[in-house]
Amino acid sequence: MSSSQFEHSHAPSDEAKHGTHVGGCLCGQTRYNTKQDPLWVTICYCRFCQQATGSDRMIEPIYDRAPFVFVGQAPKVFELTSQGSGKAVQVHFCAQCGTKLALTFERWPDRIGLYSGTLDDPAALVVTPETAKHIFTSEARPGTILPAEFKTFDRHASENDGSPIEPKIFDMPFALNG
Ligand SMILES: [Zn+2]
Numbered sequence: 001m002s003s004s005q006f007e008h009s010h011a012p013s014d015e016a017k018h019g020t021h022v023g024g025c026l027c028g029q030t031r032y033n034t035k036q037d038p039l040w041v042t043i044c045y046c047r048f049c050q051q052a053t054g055s056d057r058m059i060e061p062i063y064d065r066a067p068f069v070f071v072g073q074a075p076k077v078f079e080l081t082s083q084g085s086g087k088a089v090q091v092h093f094c095a096q097c098g099t100k101l102a103l104t105f106e107r108w109p110d111r112i113g114l115y116s117g118t119l120d121d122p123a124a125l126v127v128t129p130e131t132a133k134h135i136f137t138s139e140a141r142p143g144t145i146l147p148a149e150f151k152t153f154d155r156h157a158s159e160n161d162g163s164p165i166e167p168k169i170f171d172m173p174f175a176l177n178g
């Protein structure tokens with residue numbers, strides 16, 4: 001799949017060539033450039049993420065919002081209210097092919113979360129116990145295996161007021177609900 005039309009009109013910097021800094025949709029019409037490394041990676045098993053991905057989890061690198069830019073055709077935005085926080089969440093998706101690219105949040109206006117499969121090089125995403133956490137394990141599919149050493153949370157990693165919640169960390173890979 002070619003994205004050359006965008007590369008020609010927006011000369012990529014060295015930074016922008018980095019596989020976790022750039023990505024786009026299936027048809028190539030909507031692309032993005034994060035201009036930075038992710039702050040951290042959230043792996044979420046909640047029902048919202050299941051529906052929003054059409055799969056069993058969302059692997060979501062979180063970036064600073066300000067330097068992030070969409071390139072090419074602007075995405076369409078679907079907004080809904082989070083049942084947990086009562087705050088709005090926006091899903092950004094390609095109007096032509098329907099690929100979902102990003103989430104933005106009323107609750108965290110200075111952040112943007114990406115659908116990691118849209119990165120040009122998703123394998124370059126660093127997912128380690130230092131960079132990533134697993135959340136909403138209480139809503140995960142039966143048999144989901146949580147890796148050892150990672151911080152895991154039954155639901156959110158922090159309270160609505162921002163205070164942290166104690167994680168569960170397993171010594172061995174742990175299968176949820178047998
Ligand atoms: Zn598209």
Ligand SMILES: [Zn+2]
Nearest residue numbers: 044045046049
């Ligand atoms: Zn979720």
